[in-house]
Amino acid sequence: MTDAKKSPLLSFQPDPTAASPLYLQLALALAKAIQEGRFQANEALPSERVLAEELAISRVTARKAIERLVEQGLIVSKRGSGNYIAPRLEQPLTRLSSFSEELHQRGFVPQSRWVARGFRVPAADEQIALEPKAGERVARLERLRLADGVIMAYEVSVLPESVLPDPEAVSASLYAHLALSGQAPVRALQHIRAINADAKLAALLEIAVGTAVLFITRVGYLADGRAVELTHSYCRSDYYDFVAEMRRDPA
Amino acid sequence: MTDAKKSPLLSFQPDPTAASPLYLQLALALAKAIQEGRFQANEALPSERVLAEELAISRVTARKAIERLVEQGLIVSKRGSGNYIAPRLEQPLTRLSSFSEELHQRGFVPQSRWVARGFRVPAADEQIALEPKAGERVARLERLRLADGVIMAYEVSVLPESVLPDPEAVSASLYAHLALSGQAPVRALQHIRAINADAKLAALLEIAVGTAVLFITRVGYLADGRAVELTHSYCRSDYYDFVAEMRRDPA
DNA sequence: CAGTGGTCTAGACCACCGC
DNA sequence: CGGTGGTCTAGACCACTGA
Numbered sequence: 001m002t003d004a005k006k007s008p009l010l011s012f013q014p015d016p017t018a019a020s021p022l023y024l025q026l027a028l029a030l031a032k033a034i035q036e037g038r039f040q041a042n043e044a045l046p047s048e049r050v051l052a053e054e055l056a057i058s059r060v061t062a063r064k065a066i067e068r069l070v071e072q073g074l075i076v077s078k079r080g081s082g083n084y085i086a087p088r089l090e091q092p093l094t095r096l097s098s099f100s101e102e103l104h105q106r107g108f109v110p111q112s113r114w115v116a117r118g119f120r121v122p123a124a125d126e127q128i129a130l131e132p133k134a135g136e137r138v139a140r141l142e143r144l145r146l147a148d149g150v151i152m153a154y155e156v157s158v159l160p161e162s163v164l165p166d167p168e169a170v171s172a173s174l175y176a177h178l179a180l181s182g183q184a185p186v187r188a189l190q191h192i193r194a195i196n197a198d199a200k201l202a203a204l205l206e207i208a209v210g211t212a213v214l215f216i217t218r219v220g221y222l223a224d225g226r227a228v229e230l231t232h233s234y235c236r237s238d239y240y241d242f243v244a245e246m247r248r249d250p251a
Numbered sequence: 252m253t254d255a256k257k258s259p260l261l262s263f264q265p266d267p268t269a270a271s272p273l274y275l276q277l278a279l280a281l282a283k284a285i286q287e288g289r290f291q292a293n294e295a296l297p298s299e300r301v302l303a304e305e306l307a308i309s310r311v312t313a314r315k316a317i318e319r320l321v322e323q324g325l326i327v328s329k330r331g332s333g334n335y336i337a338p339r340l341e342q343p344l345t346r347l348s349s350f351s352e353e354l355h356q357r358g359f360v361p362q363s364r365w366v367a368r369g370f371r372v373p374a375a376d377e378q379i380a381l382e383p384k385a386g387e388r389v390a391r392l393e394r395l396r397l398a399d400g401v402i403m404a405y406e407v408s409v410l411p412e413s414v415l416p417d418p419e420a421v422s423a424s425l426y427a428h429l430a431l432s433g434q435a436p437v438r439a440l441q442h443i444r445a446i447n448a449d450a451k452l453a454a455l456l457e458i459a460v461g462t463a464v465l466f467i468t469r470v471g472y473l474a475d476g477r478a479v480e481l482t483h484s485y486c487r488s489d490y491y492d493f494v495a496e497m498r499r500d501p502a
Numbered sequence: 503c504a505g506t507g508g509t510c511t512a513g514a515c516c517a518c519c520g521c
Numbered sequence: 522c523g524g525t526g527g528t529c530t531a532g533a534c535c536a537c538t539g540a
Contacts, residue, residue, distance in 0.1 A: 021528060047506060058530045063507085073438070076475055079507045080537030087476040187324070190495045194445035194463040194488040212445035212463035225327060225338040237445040244441045244495040272509060298525060309511045314526085330526050331518035506538075512531100519525075 022057055026065035034074050034085055044082040045075065108147040110172065115142035115154070115204070117167040122158070129219050129230040132160040139164040141174065144204065153235040154204045163228045178228070185220030185229055192216050192242060197234075205236050212237055273308055277316035285325050285336060295333040296326065359398040361423065366393035366405070366455070368418045373409070380470050380481040383411040390415040392425065395455065404486040405455045414479045429479070436471030436480055443467050443493060448485075456487050463488055 020028075033039060045051070048066065052059040066083055069075040076086045119137040122130065126138055138158050145153040157174060163183055164170070170177045178184040195215045202209040214237050220229035235242070271279075284290060296302070299317065303310040317334055320326040327337045370388040373381065377389055389409050396404040408425060414434055415421070421428045429435040446466045453460040465488050471480035486493070 023528080049506085058532095060531090061529060064528090066507095077507065078475075078538080080505085081539075082506065192443055192465065192493040192495065193491075194465045194486075196447075196461070196463045210447070210461055212447045214443065214445045223327065235445075240444075242443040244443065244493075274509080300525085309513095311512090312510060315509090317526095328526065329519085331524085332520075333525065503540090504538105505540105507536090509533100509535075511533080514528100514530080516528075517526090519523105521522085521524105 023061050023064040023068070026055070026057070026062065027068045030065060030069055031072070031074060034069075039085045043085050045084065047082060109149075111146040111149070112172060113144040113146065115144060117141045117170075119161060119167070126158050126230055130158065130160050130227050133162070137161045139167040141167055141170065147239070150239060151204075151206055151236065152240050153233050154201065155231060155233045157229060157231040159229050174229075183222065183228055186223050188218050188220040188229075190216055190218045194237075195234075201234055205234065207236060214240060214242060216242065274312050274315040274319070277306070277308070277313065278319045281316060281320055282323070282325060285320075290336045294336050296335065298333060360400075362397040362400070363423055364395040364397065366395060368392045368421075370412060370418070377409050377481055381409065381411050381478050384413070388412045390418040392418055392421065398490070401490060402455075402457055402487065403490050404484050405452065406482060406484045408480060408482040410480050425480075434473065434479055437474050439469050439471040439480075441467055441469045445488075446485075452485055456485065458487060465491060465493060467493065 030045075039045070045066070046054070048059050048062050052062040055062070066075060066077070070077055070083075074086055076084045078084060118140060120140055122132055122136075122138045126132075130138065132138060138160055141155075141157040141159075143155050143157075144151055145155055163178070175184050193215045194212050197205065197207055197209060197211045197213045199209055201213065202211065205213070207213075214233070214235040216231075216233040216235065218229070218231045218233070219227050220231070221227055281296075290296070296317070297305070299310050299313050303313040306313070317326060317328070321328055321334075325337055327335050329335060369391060371391055373383055373387075373389045377383075381389065383389060389411055392406075392408040392410075394406050394408075395402055396406055414429070426435050444466045445463050448456065448458055448460060448462045448464045450460055452464065453462065456464070458464075465484070465486040467482075467484040467486065469480070469482045469484070470478050471482070472478055
């Protein structure tokens with residue numbers, strides 16, 4: 001052999017037979033290595049050409065993996081210089097994730113307390129958002145959301161009957177349930193406002209009447225653009241803290 | 252000539268000498284055509300191979316333009332079938348944009364009323380967020396934000412002196428001013444909470460004490476990961492409505 | 503000036519869709 | 522079965538960075 005394999009950092013072996021594309025395999029392997037702290041912050045990655053040669057893949061493919069991580073903010077590209085591990089910043093919780101997933105990731109124990117669920121005729125705003133078929137009913141889920149036993153939010157979710165034919169089957173996570181039938185939203189638009197809790201809401205959240213509460217309206221969309229979910233959340237702001245990451249459109 | 256140029260929809264001519272890359276030129280041209288409604292919703296675009304041949308560019312380049320628009324939600328790709336114009340949904344105002352830009356896009360006239368500006372020694376949270384050089388002061392901007400003459404928010408922005416050496420030079424838009432020196436944030440993390448207005452805030456915003464107000468803390472980052480801006484916004488929620496778009500991480 | 507990332511090309515194979 | 526998007530390759534040129 002000409003020289004020892006000196007791949008110092010990546011135990012990654014491309015597997016062309018695997019189900020997932022090469023660039024995803026590589027992106028995942030790199031992300032894992034970064035998350036595990038196997039690179040120093042601000043350290044330069046092996047150059048794209050080196051990476052490609054060591055892994056016996058084309059540079060285009062290596063680049064595509066890196067591009068992905070740049071988008072995710074794990075890597076910063078510096079033209080003419082190199083690709084660098086991005087300095088750590090707060091975990092971007094931006095990605096669309098459900099209440100349960102989110103809290104779980106932060107180490108809390110999520111819990112739901114059902115207030116009501118069933119079907120009903122869609123209200124005006126639900127008609128507009130969800131565009132159900134004529135005469136179709138909507139499933140309605142009302143829940144209190146707890147973290148480590150503390151009430152954090154009151155949520156009302158509304159979905160077309162065709163999307164959620166059996167509301168009683170939903171356990172902890174609505175998104176997990178929807179994923180079973182391949183109907184979990186991949187994108188959501190959220191409108192966020194602040195409101196004063198009225199008597200009913202205050203009682204549900206166990207706070208004083210008039211307390212400022214985050215009021216979030218979310219419409220969830222499938223990849224093909226259909227709206228599948230309209231959710232109103234009322235969040236106790238003393239515990240809950242909505243985090244959004246935004247990027248500037250380079251155009 | 253073999254057959255008439257039947258490029259039916261795109262008046263786009265690739266210009267290899269232009270400053271911007273081909274795929275961006277194409278993405279922009281396509282986006283414009285879509286925005287102008289020159290394609291029907293759910294209509295299929297010309298196939299990638301056709302597009303490439305008609306425009307005399309490689310398929311990879313055409314793909315890259317389309318990929319961009321898919322990310323932006325303008326196009327939906329269906330494997331084995333075609334690329335389709337995405338059904339319209341609300342304009343994603345998600346992209347990082349300044350207060351002035353945002354309102355301007357929505358047709359309002361933005362306006363600022365200065366409350367105070369100058370330098371001072373950074374407070375503890377400002378130290379943590381901005382990591383200024385030892386002993387460096389920070390510029391502090393306090394403004395009331397108006398839209399069509401109505402007070403919408405009270406904002407306090409803090410930036411390292413090295414980033415904003417002359418606070419008095421900022422006119423309407425802080426981001427526009429920062430862009431002049433190439434220091435406008437490309438990414439920001441925002442924490443959003445709801446609070447009850449205290450006496451001072453109520454007076455500034457001209458609302459009743461105790462009214463629920465959106466309290467947004469934003470840290471703006473440059474491409475290289477340095478934090479350049481810490482802004483606290485207090486927004487009247489009866490007028491202001493924060494919109495966030497989220498995507499599910501496919502991984 | 504050597505090395506880097508950014509762009510672009512021509513050509514290939516695959517899995518999938520719809521006729 | 523032909524056409525489509527999804528992936529991958531090898532090779533090329535450019536503008537930029539940094540010593």
